Amino acid sequence: MSIRIDAKKCVRCGKCLDVCPGDLISMGIDGSRILRPEDCWGCASCLKECAFGAISFFLGKDIGGDDTYMQVKKDGRCLHWIFYDSSGQVRTITVDQSSSNKY
Amino acid sequence: MKTERLKTDILIIGGGTAGCFAALTVARKSPQTRVIIAEKANIRRSGCLAAGVNALNAYITKGKTPEYYVDYAVRDAHGIADRKLLLTMSEQLNEVTAELERLGLVILKDENGEYVSRGDRNIKINGENIKPILSDAVQNLPNVTVINRLNIIDYITNGNRVIGAYGNRTDDEALVFISAGATIIATGGAAGIYKPNHPGFSRHKMWYCPFNTGAGYAMGIRAGAEMTTFEMRFIALRCKDTIAPTGTLAQGVGARQVNSLGEVYEDKYGLTTSQRIWGTTAENKAGRGPCCLATKGITSEQAEDLERAYLNMAPSQTLRWVAQKKSADKENVEIEGTEPYIVGGHTASGYFVDVNRKTTLESLFAAGDVAGGCPQKYVTGALAEGKIAALSAVESLDGAEAADISDEFVSVARAEAEGFLKNRGGITPDELEEHMQEVMDRYAGGIGSDYAFTDESLDIAREKIEELILRVSGAVCRDMREFTRLHEVKERLTVCLTLIAHLKARKETRWHCFAENRSYPDKDDENFLKFVNSRYESGEIKILYRPLEEMNV
Structure with missing residues (x-):
């Protein structure tokens, strides 16, 4: 359970640094980086903040994770959670923040 | 090493659920009172609410009373809880919820404009952004200063009185000393004291916030505060591997606990929080595991709603379903108990406080998971305690400037x-x-x-x-x-x-x-x-x- 940050996509805006509840992300010369990936709680706050798709969220191999990962695109009140595996994009789930959970 | 000295009227240690609401309360009640929030990370997403929450689990629903909630909490704790603390909290639950809605939280309503309940004590919300909502409200307050990335190490005391606290700031590697007329401790509970479910790479994939490491408890213990009921540990029943919540499945779609033989076992052990964990542990030990929540047979629409609901609070569970090309309607969800935590928001562990949330140390108040005697707080109970502690802290100020911290104290702390x-x-x-x-x-x-x-x-x-x-x-x-x-x-x-x-x-x-x-x-x-x-x-x-x-x- 952790995140990967793609330095090529990072624009160094620094937004992810301010939302990590563990203060685990710092700004390097090439972009932001997660200092200790094994310390990540998996809250996904940084993904939701990144408008450039630089941050991916994956499950650790020790809890059965494979190559599948997800990213988030924000669009007004909607969060589009986009899932990818080694073959490419597999699914999108959209959550409208103005409507409540059913359960 | 650089040092910096600050003075304030009220110091709030920890900018999570209780801490943010305490700051908000002080600003409303007494706008001229100066407040500093010392936060280890950044208040925007710090603490237990980082990923969001799925429901508000402590609410007095239509036809119920605060006393009803007190009775429930005392029963669930098998008698070990303080009724007066529970009542003062319960009386505030609906008011703090209304305040959250005013601040922007989405709460599900029926056609008559009434909140839709999930069971007798819960209401349904979209809680993905609950912490940014609280944090935005706090950032806009003129007399509240938020210091992010300041990790408080210890209180500064004078006899039995807490006169402030100090800690290390990561940004500029400084030691910061803050003196205060009153201090509210709101650092949360303690995770990471026991070996977690997955000690390897995913060791922080746990129920409780892994960054809450018991700082408030430890500072209180060292300063000689009276603590209560640490032995009532909390263990959560969670979805296996992702450690995602199970209440959404049990209460949301009515899934029951079944063993590998397909037998519903929850009735056999009882339904208090500790008994639900015990049943699962006992069934596994008797060779009737793995245990599951029986979701098989719910509709595919329900399964999709669950996927969305988990994205709002524990996104790893949805990722797992997608990655394994499985869904809750086709496969039961395996469950397991977590490692034990010390957390006064769920059990009665923490500072021994009076109804004003005053600790046994002078000028120190406690709210949220760090405060004891008052279990089943959840989010709204933590807000309620933040409010009560804030009002008491304001009341306790005598108008005098906070005490100076001696040069000797600063130099000893720096040398250490x-x-x-x-x-x-x-x-x-x-x-x-x-x-x-x-x-x-x-x-x-x-x-x-x-x-x-x-x-x-x-x-x-x-x-x-x-x-x-x-x-x-x-x-x-x-x-x-x-x-x-x-x-x-x-x-x-x-x-x-x-x-x-x-x-x-x-x-x-x-x-x-x-x-x-x-x-x-x-x-x-x-x-x-x-x-x-x-x-x-x-x-x-x-x-x-x-x-x-x-x-x-």
Whole structure:
């Protein structure tokens, strides 16, 4: 359970640094980086903040994770959670923040 | 090492649920009062609410009363809870919820504009952005200063009075000393004291916020505050591997606990929080595992709604369903118990406080998971306690300027911090943590011991934790971040010793799993329908038994 940050996509805006509840992300010369990936709680706050798709969220191999990962695109009140595996994009789930959970 | 001195009227340590709401309350009640929030990360997403929450679990629903909630919480705690604390909290639940809605939280309503409940005590929300909502409200307050990335290490005291606190700031590697007329401790509970479900790469994939490491408890213990009910540990029943919540499945779509034979076993063990964990542990031990929540057979629409609901609070569960090309309508969800935590928002562990949330130390108030005696707080209860503590703190100010911190105190603290930062060899904070978790798992009732312990195993645990404490001062500490991590282990070791003393002092098994005492396997109402409290005095943990109705001070 952790995140990967793609330095090529990072624009160094620094937004992810301010939302990590563990203060685990710092700004390097090439972009932001997660200092200790094994310390990540998996809250996904940084993904939701990144408008450039630089941050991916994956499950650790020790809890059965494979190559599948997800990213988030924000669009007004909607969060589009986009899932990818080694073959490419597999699914999108959209959550409208103005409507409540059913359960 | 740089030092900085600040003064304020009210210092709030921890900018999570309770801390943010306390700041908001002070600003409304007494706008001229100056407030500093000291936050270890950044208040925007820090604390338990980072990923969001799925429902508000403490609410007085239509036709119910605050007393109804009190009765429920006392019953669930098998009698060990303070009714007066619970009542003062319960009376505030709906008001703080209305405030959250005014701040922007989405709450589900029916056609008559009434909140839609989920069971007798819960209401449905979209809680993904609950923490940014709280944080935005706090950032806009003129007399509230938020200091992010400031990790508070200890109180500054004068006799029995807390006159402020100090800590290390990662941004500029400074030691910051804050003096305050009153202090509100709101640092949350303690995770990471036991070996977690997955000790490897995913060790932080846990139920409770792994960054809440018991700082508030440890500071209080060291300063001689009276603590209560640490022995009532909390263990959560969670989805296997992702450690995502199960309430959404149990209460949301009515999934029941079944064993590998397909038998519903939850009725056999009882439905209090501790009994639900106990049932699952016992079924596994009897060879009838794995245990699941029976979701198979719900509609595919329900399964899709669940996927969305989990994205709002525990996104890893949805990722798991997608990755495995499975869904809740086609496959039951396997469940497991987590490692034990100390968390006063769910159980009664924490500072022994009065109805004003005043601790036994002067000028120190406690709110949220760090405050004891008042279980089943959840989010809204933490807000309620933040509000009560804030009003009491304002009331306690006498108009005088906060006391000055002596040069001597600053130079001693600086010398100590610089001493740590010189250590290049020795045990690492990670190794210390691993050792501690191993000891607690094996000898103080972790997952590996089916949560059970004996008088003898607790003695071994105490001895080994005391040995580890002696190694802290020689541990390697290469930079300010490692300094914080070392202190996070140090504070948990302090919590461990108090926890072990409490487990030993309750010579009965009142709550299965939460305190599974194999030396005293039965409940003993005659002798133990009372609080186990403790106070650290001249190097010893002194146990104090208090009747349930007695308030402190």
